[in-house]
Amino acid sequence: MKYQDYITVSSLKEALEQLEKYGKDAVIVAGATDLAVKARSKDWYESKYLVDISRIQELQGIRKEHGKIMVGAMTTIYELLHSELIRKGAGLLYQACGNIAGPQIRNQATIGGNLANSCLAADTIPALCVLEATICIVGSSGTREIPVEELLKFCPPCVRHEEMSVGGCFYGIPAGKKNTLEPDEIITQVVIPVMSTDYRYSFQKVGRKKSGCMSRFTLAVAMKLSKDQKIEDVRLSIGAALADIRLQKEVTESLKGHKPDSELFHACMAQLGEKIRSQVRKVDDNIEYKAAVCERLGTRTLSELAFRTAFVE
Template sequence: MFKYDYLRPASVKEACELLALHGDSAKVIAGGTDLMVQIRDEDKKWANIKYIIDIGHLKEMKYIKEDGDSICIGALSSHTDIVKSKILQKYAPFFCEASSTVGSPQIRNMGTIGGSIGNASPASDPVPPLIALDAEVKVVGTSGERTVLLKSIFANSYKTTLKVDEIITEISFKKMPTEAKSVFLKLGRRKALAISRMNVGVIVVVDSMGFVSDVRIAPGCIFAVPDRVKIAEDVLLGKVPTRELLVEAGKKVSEEMINRTGIRPSTEFKKPAIESLTTRALSQALEVE
């Protein structure tokens, strides 16, 4: 097993300073549900890690609150915190549903939303709903803080755009309108303790005339960098939803997957699967059979 020094900063500021001091030989840990397993298994990409900086005890990063028309979530909020939050159950229920599918109860108790984002796994369950919500993240480093769109944090699978001394401290998004409907669906090898083969988060709003006034489709596991699929959203936007349109939107998602990633051995499975999953999610949200 790799050997490393354990550091426990007293604040976010000190944690950033430690990251700046030790550079690529240091890694931040919160819940440790991903990093510690990889270190235990001697994953070669962590062979140069000499310092583990534990921020899991920093209460300043553990909260879920309303701020006007926005919801703010501290990056150290656990998946269990999210599932149980009355605020999130009201304003982003599909985000709660996604968080409830992460690992086991023990993993949900330990794992944090900031860690899920920082790990940059393309198979993350909480990320697609956040992408659909156009979430932003607050990032803090030795030179100050900045707020950016969540999707800009991802550079590639398991790679972020964070600077060496930066830490994700908060996730925020606008409250969904009361008439909005949201759905998260996941496809895995098992019903529990399963890493997603693919997933999708959708939000839809239908106006008083029956037309779709807003729609957001954010699939997971099919792109290296998570994103909404605008070409699929445009199929429904401004129209009265029908089964045919939902199927067409699902097809647009699979087409965009191929456009971005090309034809792969898994495409034969993924193409019909993501089409069906997207269609099902939209069908549930819009109550169209």
């Protein structure tokens, strides 16, 4: 793999200085699990300066503050899976992390990298959307905080890549096209509101293999029933199927206030299936398959959550 220089920094201040120095030619490296993959088919990084932030202590760790879980951007998937705070307070993310690749990748891949890489098949993003998590970002113009669902840009060509029908990513530098990060910005932490125990939740993944593979479809959903067993709230997000990842509010809004019903769930997911067909028909040859999976898996998952008499993680 060709690149201009590989620079290791030990502080956030130093990292920002390197980004300012090299501008659009600087590329942040976290766990680096996707770096060689993207460089395999094209010399994306031949003119780039790779800035390794893995040694920055202030970007690591998991803690709880004021009812929210603060996750440093350099926290690995392995660390998330071994955190009681995540398992108990953000169980949906815990489930999603359990579906990511194998031990080697989990030991290196970071939550910040999973977000900044902005792959439509990233397993953590739908879960974080449902958890209504936010991302803290720092750059030369200061700091800002955005909802996770505002990170990814609408990118139809990315659907074709995530389907693996082409040999390499269309956008090896995510900030150049796929997300709303500026070239001089770094994700510092993810803020996750602790999910109420009133919610039932589930993360589902469909891939070519049982484990260790890229997702072809993911579903994250959380549901809350009222005392009279009506649907009080439902949040749903899907990955690897649409041209972005966000909460599907226009679909789930029709469920609120109703008694759980399989036909109602099917109608809801059929609406989402049609959205998949209409949005990405021209770029994804397997669109009918994904729409069908969305309808059937979504209906089944919603039904299982609604009719479960007791929910235990």
